[in-house]
Amino acid sequence: MRAHLIQLEGVARVRLQQISSLGKEQASALLSRSSYWQEKIKDIRYLAVFVSQRISEIEDEIYNYLDQEDFTTYKKCMDLLIELEAENTETAEKLATVQKQIEQLENISSFQNSGKIKHEN
Numbered sequence: 001m002r003a004h005l006i007q008l009e010g011v012a013r014v015r016l017q018q019i020s021s022l023g024k025e026q027a028s029a030l031l032s033r034s035s036y037w038q039e040k041i042k043d044i045r046y047l048a049v050f051v052s053q054r055i056s057e058i059e060d061e062i063y064n065y066l067d068q069e070d071f072t073t074y075k076k077c078m079d080l081l082i083e084l085e086a087e088n089t090e091t092a093e094k095l096a097t098v099q100k101q102i103e104q105l106e107n108i109s110s111f112q113n114s115g116k117i118k119h120e121n
Contacts (some may be wrong), residue, residue: 003085005048010086012041014093 015037063071 003082005044005051006082006086007089009041009044009048010089011093012037012044014090014097016041018097 016034059075062074066074
C-alpha cells in the first residue's frame with residue numbers, strides 16, 4: 001500500500017512538472033489542474049501518514065515473532081523494495097512522457113512530410 005501511495009505521489013509530481021513546463025498560454029488554461037494535483041499530493045501525504053502508522057503497528061507485531069537479526073534483515077529488504085518501487089514508478093512515468101513526446105514529434109514530422117508531398121504535386 002505504501003509503495004502504491006509513493007507511486008501515486010510520483011504520478012502527481014510528474015503531472016505538476018509537465019504543467020510547469022508548458023508555455024504561458026497553456027499554463028494559464030491548466031492552472032486549475034495544477035491546483036487539483038497539489039490537492040491530490042496533500043491527500044496522498046495524509047494517506048501515507050495513516051498507512052505508515054498502520055505499517056508501524058504491523059511491524060511491531062512482526063517484531064514479536066522474529067529475533068532481532070531476522071527483523072533487521074526484514075526491515076532492510078522492505079525498505080529496499082519500497083525504494084525500488086518508487087524509482088520504478090518515477091522511471092515509468094518519465095518514459096511514458098518521453099514516449100508521448102516522441103509520438104507527437106512523429107505526428108508533426110509525418111504531417112510536415114505529407115504537406116511537402118502535396119506541394120510537390
